[in-house]
Amino acid sequence: MEDKKILNTLKIQRAKKDLTQEQLAQLVGVTRKTINTVEKGKYIPSTYLALKLSRALGVSVEEIFQLNTDSYS
């Protein structure tokens, strides 16, 4: 099975909104640990959580998560 490579700009988008990990976690109803794990790229969130994150940050899902095109070339 191909290794999933997804890049994310969650940390940047969160900083733009001047939110802490804890505040963002509370907004989307997860733990700070989950936000931290997603930011580090260790965990790829479900579509549901990705949509909640995009709504909380006021940006599209694609602005937060992108496919790493290198891994598909």
Add this chain to the structure above:
Amino acid sequence: MTTQIDKFFQMRKKYRGAHLLGLGIFFLAWIARSVYKIAKLDLENLHLVIFLILLLSLIYLAYYAIRFNIVERKIKQDVSLREALHDELFQLNELKAWRTAFFSVIGFNVLIALLSFFIVFEDLMLIFITALLIGFGSYSLTLYILDQ
């Protein structure tokens, strides 16, 4: 400012860690007891020391199991806490913990099966309880590590 979610997350982690420590001490004493029972050693003083360690670690385990359950009950009673503290990452970690526990018990059973060619295990209850301890211990340990 620490949110309620973070406060309960830390509490759950702390009690799980304390529970794990008790389980580790109990497990080591249990293994020592099992070894001298299988080897049929007659050491009166060692028997007493191990019995005391087992008893004290059981009391410690029971204390932290109760505290852990109180925290879990509080989490389950509050909808937002329950959703956040049982979020998708936690559910994935739980799944990984179950998988680790399953393979640990399988591994232990394979080891016992191999050892049974050389040693006669008369007390099957001892093997059964050890397998349970390994399963439960590896489940808790995996969850604790993944929570770090």
